[in-house]
Amino acid sequence: MPTKIGGIELKNPIIVASGILGLSQSIFNRLHQMGAGAIVSKSISLFPREGYRNPTIVSIKDNSYINAVGLANPGLESFTSEISDNNAPLIVSIVGSTVQDFTEIVNKLKNLNILGFELNLSCPHVDKMGMEIGDDPKAVYDIVKNIKNNSSKPLFVKVGIGNSSIIKTAKVAEEAGANCITAINTIRAMKIDIETGFPILENKIGGLSGASIKPIGVRCVYELKKNIGIPIIGCGGILSHEDAVEYLMAGASAVQIGSILGFKGLNSFNEILKGLDKYLKIKRYSNIEDLVGIAHRY
Numbered sequence: 001m002p003t004k005i006g007g008i009e010l011k012n013p014i015i016v017a018s019g020i021l022g023l024s025q026s027i028f029n030r031l032h033q034m035g036a037g038a039i040v041s042k043s044i045s046l047f048p049r050e051g052y053r054n055p056t057i058v059s060i061k062d063n064s065y066i067n068a069v070g071l072a073n074p075g076l077e078s079f080t081s082e083i084s085d086n087n088a089p090l091i092v093s094i095v096g097s098t099v100q101d102f103t104e105i106v107n108k109l110k111n112l113n114i115l116g117f118e119l120n121l122s123c124p125h126v127d128k129m130g131m132e133i134g135d136d137p138k139a140v141y142d143i144v145k146n147i148k149n150n151s152s153k154p155l156f157v158k159v160g161i162g163n164s165s166i167i168k169t170a171k172v173a174e175e176a177g178a179n180c181i182t183a184i185n186t187i188r189a190m191k192i193d194i195e196t197g198f199p200i201l202e203n204k205i206g207g208l209s210g211a212s213i214k215p216i217g218v219r220c221v222y223e224l225k226k227n228i229g230i231p232i233i234g235c236g237g238i239l240s241h242e243d244a245v246e247y248l249m250a251g252a253s254a255v256q257i258g259s260i261l262g263f264k265g266l267n268s269f270n271e272i273l274k275g276l277d278k279y280l281k282i283k284r285y286s287n288i289e290d291l292v293g294i295a296h297r298y
C-alpha cells in the first residue's frame with residue numbers, strides 16, 4: 001500500500017506516533033523491519049529534559065491512557081549521535097519554546113538520513129512548549145516559516161485540542177509552508193484515586209490518548225479537510241483497521257498509531273495493515289487514496 005504524503009513516499013500509510021516507544025535506534029530499526037510505514041521519534045528538545053516524576057502514565061477503561069511524561073528526552077546533542085547511522089524511515093519530532101530553539105535543532109539534524117520533521121505544537125501538559133506555542137498564531141507562523149527557511153525536508157505540523165481553534169492553527173501552519181498536518185495529540189485529562197483523593201499522576205493533569213479520543217480526532221480531521229489544502233495525517237485512538245478507515249474517510253491520507261502499541265503490542269500495525277488490505281479488496285477499492293475524504297461527499 002505505497003502512500004505519498006507531504007513529499008514523503010512510504011511503503012504503507014501506517015506510521016508509529018511520537019512518544020510511545022522512546023528514542024533508541026534499535027527500536028526504530030525493529031519497527032522498520034516489522035513493516036511500519038514510518039516512525040515518528042519522541043519529541044526532541046534543544047537541551048535534555050528530565051520530565052515529571054512517576055507516576056507519569058495511568059491506563060484507564062476502554063483502551064485509553066492518561067500520561068504526563070513531561071517531554072522527557074536526552075536533548076539534541078545525544079539524540080543526534082544516536083541516529084547518526086539511521087536507515088529507518090524516521091521522522092524526527094521536535095519541540096521548543098522559541099524560533100532560535102528550532103533553528104538550532106533543525107540545523108543540527110537536517111543533514112542526517114531522516115525523512116523529515118514533525119513539529120509538536122500540541123503537547124497539552126508542559127508549560128511554554130507544545131500547546132502553549134500552538135495556541136499563539138504568531139509564534140506558529142514564525143516557527144514554521146523559520147524551519148522551512150532552514151531546511152528543505154518535509155515538515156509535518158502536529159496540532160491538537162487547545163485554547164485556540166485547531167483549524168486556525170493548521171491554516172497558519174499551512175500559510176507558513178507546512179507540508180502536512182498531523183491531528184491530534186492527547187487531550188488534557190486527569191484521574192483521581194477515590195480511596196485517598198490523590199490525583200494519580202505526579203503532574204496531576206495529563207493527556208488522554210487511546211480509544212476515548214477517537215471520535216474527537218475523526219471530527220478534527222473532517223473539519224481540517226474542509227478548511228486546508230495540505231494533506232492530513234489522522235491520529236488518536238486507532239485500535240483497528242476500521243478505525244483507520246474512519247480517519248481516511250474523514251480526510252486523512254495516512255494515520256499514526258500510538259497507544260495501541262502499549263495495549264496490543266508492536267505487531268499491531270501489521271494487523272491493521274492486513275485488515276485494511278482485506279477491506280479494500282472486499283469493498284473493491286483499488287487503493288487507499290480511493291477512501292480519502294469519502295465522508296465529504298455526503
Ligand SMILES: Cc1cc2nc3c(=O)[nH]c(=O)nc-3n(C[C@H](O)[C@H](O)[C@H](O)COP(=O)(O)O)c2cc1C
Nearest residue numbers: 017018019043067120185209210236237257258259
Ligand atoms: C506516553 C505517551 C507519550 C507521548 N509523547 C509524545 C511526544 O513526545 N510528542 C508528541 O507529539 N506526541 C506524544 N504523544 C501523543 C501521541 O503521539 C498521539 O498523538 C496520541 O497518543 C494519540 O494517539 P493514540 O490514541 O493512538 O495514542 C504521546 C502519547 C503517549 C501515550
